Amino acid sequence: MPRPSQPILSRELICRTALNLLDRTGRFTVPEVAQKLGVSVSSLYHHVAGRAEIVEGIRGLLAGRFAPIADDTAWPAAVAAWARSYRDAFAAHPAAIPPLVAQTITDPVTLRQYGALAGMLARSGFGPDSIVLAITMLDNLCLGAALDVGAPSVIWDDNPAIDSPMQTALGRATLGADRAERGFELGLALTLRGLAELLADQPAEV
Amino acid sequence: MPRPSQPILSRELICRTALNLLDRTGRFTVPEVAQKLGVSVSSLYHHVAGRAEIVEGIRGLLAGRFAPIADDTAWPAAVAAWARSYRDAFAAHPAAIPPLVAQTITDPVTLRQYGALAGMLARSGFGPDSIVLAITMLDNLCLGAALDVGAPSVIWDDNPAIDSPMQTALGRATLGADRAERGFELGLALTLRGLAELLADQPAEV
DNA sequence: ACCTGAACACCGTTCAAGT
DNA sequence: ACCTGAACACCGTTCAAGT
Numbered sequence: 398m399p400r401p402s403q404p405i406l407s408r409e410l411i412c413r414t415a416l417n418l419l420d421r422t423g424r425f426t427v428p429e430v431a432q433k434l435g436v437s438v439s440s441l442y443h444h445v446a447g448r449a450e451i452v453e454g455i456r457g458l459l460a461g462r463f464a465p466i467a468d469d470t471a472w473p474a475a476v477a478a479w480a481r482s483y484r485d486a487f488a489a490h491p492a493a494i495p496p497l498v499a500q501t502i503t504d505p506v507t508l509r510q511y512g513a514l515a516g517m518l519a520r521s522g523f524g525p526d527s528i529v530l531a532i533t534m535l536d537n538l539c540l541g542a543a544l545d546v547g548a549p550s551v552i553w554d555d556n557p558a559i560d561s562p563m564q565t566a567l568g569r570a571t572l573g574a575d576r577a578e579r580g581f582e583l584g585l586a587l588t589l590r591g592l593a594e595l596l597a598d599q600p601a602e603v
Numbered sequence: 604m605p606r607p608s609q610p611i612l613s614r615e616l617i618c619r620t621a622l623n624l625l626d627r628t629g630r631f632t633v634p635e636v637a638q639k640l641g642v643s644v645s646s647l648y649h650h651v652a653g654r655a656e657i658v659e660g661i662r663g664l665l666a667g668r669f670a671p672i673a674d675d676t677a678w679p680a681a682v683a684a685w686a687r688s689y690r691d692a693f694a695a696h697p698a699a700i701p702p703l704v705a706q707t708i709t710d711p712v713t714l715r716q717y718g719a720l721a722g723m724l725a726r727s728g729f730g731p732d733s734i735v736l737a738i739t740m741l742d743n744l745c746l747g748a749a750l751d752v753g754a755p756s757v758i759w760d761d762n763p764a765i766d767s768p769m770q771t772a773l774g775r776a777t778l779g780a781d782r783a784e785r786g787f788e789l790g791l792a793l794t795l796r797g798l799a800e801l802l803a804d805q806p807a808e809v
Numbered sequence: 810a811c812c813t814g815a816a817c818a819c820c821g822t823t824c825a826a827g828t
Numbered sequence: 829a830c831c832t833g834a835a836c837a838c839c840g841t842t843c844a845a846g847t
Contacts, residue, residue, distance in 0.1 A: 404830065427821060439823080440831050448821065498750055499701035502757075508764035511757045515765060515773065525776035533786030536756045537747030544704055550742045551708075551717045558714035559721060567721065570731035580739030587797040591789060610811065633840060645842080646812050654840065 406436060408444045412454030419455075419492040427451075452496045453504045459486045459493070460507035466514055472521035473589050476535065479514060480585055483539040484546075488577075491547020498540070527595045534588055542581040549577070612642060614650045618660030625661075625698040633657075658702045659710045665692045665699070666713040672720055678727035679795050682741065685720060686791055689745040690752075694783075697753020704746070733801045740794055748787035755783070 414433050418425035427448055431438040445451050464482035467475055487494060502508065511532060518528045544550075559567070572579060620639050624631035633654055637644040651657050670688035673681055693700060708714065717738060724734045765773070778785060 406830080426819085428819085437832050438821085439833080442822070443830055495701050495705035498704065498754060501754060505764055508757075508762050512762065512765040525773050526778055529773065529776045529778050529782055530786055530789060532757060533751060533782055534790050537744060537751055537786060537790055539747075540750055540756070541743030541745075541747030544746055545739060545743055548704060548707060550746070551714075551738060556714050556718065558711055559718040567731050567735065570735045572732055572735050576735055576739055580736055580743060583736060583797060584740050584743055584794070587793040588790070591793040612811080632838085634838085643813050644840085645814080648841070649811055 406434065406440060406444050408450075408454055409458075410434070411441055411445055412451055412458055415451050416455050416458060416490060416493060419496075420490055423492045425451075449500055452500060453502075455490075455493055456497055456502065457504040457506040459490065460504060460510050462486045463510050466517045468517065468520070472517065473593070475517055476514075476531075476592070477585060477589060479510075480535055480539055480588075483535075484542045484581060487540070487543035488546035491543070494544055494547055522596055522599055523592075524599050527592075527599060530595065531592050534591070538581070538584050538588055542577065542584065545580065546577045612640065612646060612650050614656075614660055615664075616640070617647055617651055618657055618664055621657050622661050622664060622696060622699060625702075626696055629698045631657075655706055658706060659708075661696075661699055662703055662708065663710040663712040665696065666710060666716050668692045669716050672723045674723065674726070678723065679799070681723055682720075682737075682798070683791060683795060685716075686741055686745055686794075689741075690748045690787055693746070693749035694752035697749070700750055700753055728802055728805055729798075730805050733798075733805060736801065737798050740797070744787070744790050744794055748783065748790065751786065752783045 411430060411434070415425040415430050418429055418433065422429075427441060428438050430451070431441055434441075445454070462482065463486060464478040466479060470478075487497075514532060514535075515528050518531055523531060554568075556564075570576075617636060617640070621631045621636050624635055624639065628635075633647060634644050636657070637647055651660070668688065669692060670684040672685060676684075693703075720738060720741075721734050724737055729737060762770075776782075
């Protein structure tokens with residue numbers, strides 16, 4: 398087959414296809430991506446350096462859906478919007494999380510997101526230590542919650558290790574499908590309160 | 604080579620070897636485990652059903668190091684001890700986290716840990732919904748924090764996406780190596796406060 | 810019961826060859 | 829510049845064969 402007059406492949410198309418495979422089958426391999434695109438495996442390597450770069454491109458796709466940091470908003474609302482969009486973006490593609498957490502972030506879109514968040518916090522009066530702590534806590538919260546949606550740690554129903562009185566007690570929990578959502582929102586509210594206290598304790602001079 | 608008079612392999616030995624490889628090289632493959640044990644690859648399959656079972660055995664090794672739920676302790680201290688040991692156990696083996704989060708928990712030791720925690724909360728007066736929320740939040744916190752230790756999301760130094768005034772501002776952060784530890788502890792304190800409020804709002808009748 | 814060697818269907822990556 | 833086919837060193841898993 399001759400070279401097409403117009404390139405049929407691109408980094409983004411490859412990453413999008415891989416993400417699609419993750420969503421539908423829970424995994425992706427380089428040959429599968431090639432087959433999905435009707436192209437030979439080696440063709441992909443003209444656009445991405447390897448599998449790791451595809452994963453990093455997926456990270457970029459997700460980070461591109463984070464809520465932009467709005468500078469005209471009070472910091473609690475801005476942080477909340479950012480955190481929710483972060484968690485939602487990852488939770489919408491649970492199968493992508495294991496490969497993503499397995500490699501260091503180099504995607505510039507993602508790095509810029511953290512930079513923008515740090516800048517917003519600084520302009521809101523947070524000092525260096527508080528900014529570092531705030532982002533650490535928010536990151537823990539969002540990633541933990543995203544993992545929880547994709548692969549809940551606890552089997553709430555029919556967990557053989559939970560004795561039956563407890564089983565029936567938990568059976569009375571009314572949360573159901575809202576469990577992960579409610580847990581995240583409560584964690585977020587607590588984190589925002591903690592951040593407010595961090596800000597209040599700030600030395601005037603930063 | 605004839606069959607040894609005493610079995611040289613066992614499920615636990617295999618899992619321990621795999622965890623060791625993860626710690627030292629960041630990954631493990633079935634052939635590598637076999638080689639490390641001086642045994643042929645197919646021998647392993649007499650003790651474990653496959654790679655997934657090895658990963659699940661690793662989960663059991665880590666869960667075995669969680670602090671036992673002490674029933675004579677006030678719930679906040681018991682929860683704190685449990686959460687710290689959970690986070691520490693995973694953070695000590697960061698390379699194990701990606702394979703672990705990629706598959707559903709079936710390890711009985713781990714399942715029993717969650718069961719014991721739920722039981723302790725119930726005896727402390729938490730209702731079904733509160734227990735489910737509490738465990739969800741604690742799980743998010745510990746897993747997020749463990750991930751953070753192994754593979755920090757943010758490159759705090761030399762992140763090209765953070766402009767240089769911000770870079771110097773963050774350079775003034777005094778946290779350093781304590782960052783992850785402090786972030787987790789702050790998150791834990793906030794979570795415990797939230798749980799206390801949850802308990803206070805509990806209807807008398809559970 | 811427990812270990813082995815050989816085989817199978819895969820995987821990620823490279824590279825000379827085509828247009 | 830962009831796609832291809834063939835090759836390479838791997839991987840997880842199975843299975844008949846040995847003691």
